[in-house]
Amino acid sequence: MMKDELRQSKVLVIGCGRMGGAIIKGWCNGLVAPDNITIVDPTPFPDLVSGVKQVSGPEEITDDFFDVVMLAVKPQIFPKIMSLYAPFISEKTLILSIMAGVETQAIEAMTDSKQAVIRVMPNTPALVGAGVMVCFANAVATPQNEALCDTLFSPLGSVHWVHDESDMHAVTAISGSGPAYLFYFAECMVAAAKNTLKDEVLAAKLAKETLYGAALLMQQEAREPMALRQEVTSPNGTTQAALEVLMSDGVLDALANNALQAASKRSLELSALEPA
Ligand SMILES: NC(=O)C1=CN([C@@H]2O[C@H](COP(=O)(O)OP(=O)(O)OC[C@H]3O[C@@H](n4cnc5c(N)ncnc54)[C@H](O)[C@@H]3O)[C@@H](O)[C@H]2O)C=CC1
Numbered sequence: 131m132m133k134d135e136l137r138q139s140k141v142l143v144i145g146c147g148r149m150g151g152a153i154i155k156g157w158c159n160g161l162v163a164p165d166n167i168t169i170v171d172p173t174p175f176p177d178l179v180s181g182v183k184q185v186s187g188p189e190e191i192t193d194d195f196f197d198v199v200m201l202a203v204k205p206q207i208f209p210k211i212m213s214l215y216a217p218f219i220s221e222k223t224l225i226l227s228i229m230a231g232v233e234t235q236a237i238e239a240m241t242d243s244k245q246a247v248i249r250v251m252p253n254t255p256a257l258v259g260a261g262v263m264v265c266f267a268n269a270v271a272t273p274q275n276e277a278l279c280d281t282l283f284s285p286l287g288s289v290h291w292v293h294d295e296s297d298m299h300a301v302t303a304i305s306g307s308g309p310a311y312l313f314y315f316a317e318c319m320v321a322a323a324k325n326t327l328k329d330e331v332l333a334a335k336l337a338k339e340t341l342y343g344a345a346l347l348m349q350q351e352a353r354e355p356m357a358l359r360q361e362v363t364s365p366n367g368t369t370q371a372a373l374e375v376l377m378s379d380g381v382l383d384a385l386a387n388n389a390l391q392a393a394s395k396r397s398l399e400l401s402a403l404e405p406a
């Protein structure tokens with residue numbers, strides 16, 4: 131689908147919270163005409179782009195066909211609502227799902243027809259165009275469907291594809307949940323900075339700006355994180371003193387491993403939710 135055609139496409143978004151809202155905001159930036167977007171969410175979205183229609187349930191939807199339907203409710207909600215939206219989906223509709231865990235097989239069951247379904251695991255930096263989106267297409271999805279998905283998500287950050295659906299569990303653990311790990315590290319670093327520097331406002335600023343600068347450097351440099359770390363670390367200097375604490379007994383390595391495994395396991399559990 132060409133970009134001009136995409137602007138005319140009818141899009142239905144089911145669930146518009148933090149992640150759905152961030153994606154719609156990106157799409158309204160010249161990609162899809164806001165007038166062609168309908169959101170179904172019982173909770174009004176506070177920062178809706180002008181023109182986008184919001185309704186609180188399927189009975190209020192005024193269009194009877196959508197080119198794209200995006201599922202952005204919590205995985206636990208999906209089994210309760212899936213049957214309500216079948217009337218708005220035709221064989222030509224591409225279903226996109228950003229829900230963690232929920233497998234294409236469960237989404238295909240929304241309708242009787244063979245349905246193109248693409249799962250996309252985004253993350254919240256999509257809000258600033260620096261998201262990571264990982265996609266998996268079911269067997270029905272065509273190359274045109276995949277190209278459309280690339281077009282819709284590229285403005286929000288980088289788009290990657292996996293070809294084995296079970297990889298989506300690991301993907302969710304790494305990039306879907308990943309921003310929260312860095313934010314937690316930032317919380318710890320800010321708290322520690324405030325214990326070290328009397329000016330607490332400056333302390334917090336230094337910690338956050340440093341994490342931002344380091345992330346940007348890592349993204350723009352071809353060198354691996356280890357090489358960048360070594361560049362900061364003078365023999366017997368201050369960084370070495372800190373790293374000896376952070377790296378002692380491989381505690382952080384083990385924690386990172388356990389954390390990713392826990393997230394991946396939770397994604398697998400969410401995939402086992404039964405239709406209501
Ligand atoms: N927040 C994140 O970082 C990411 C979230 N996701 C996935 O995105 C999905 C949404 O997550 P968030 O946006 O974080 O959650 P959220 O709680 O902010 O948004 C969910 C929205 O669904 C709405 N909702 C509840 N019941 C509904 C119903 N019956 N019909 C229509 N809408 C209904 C809620 O009012 C809410 O606005 C989840 O499936 C999650 O796994 C995926 C990647 C990252």
Ligand SMILES: O=C(O)[C@@H]1CCC=N1
Binds near residue numbers: 230302
């Ligand atoms: O925590 C969650 O389940 C969702 C999926 C990835 C990020 N947030």
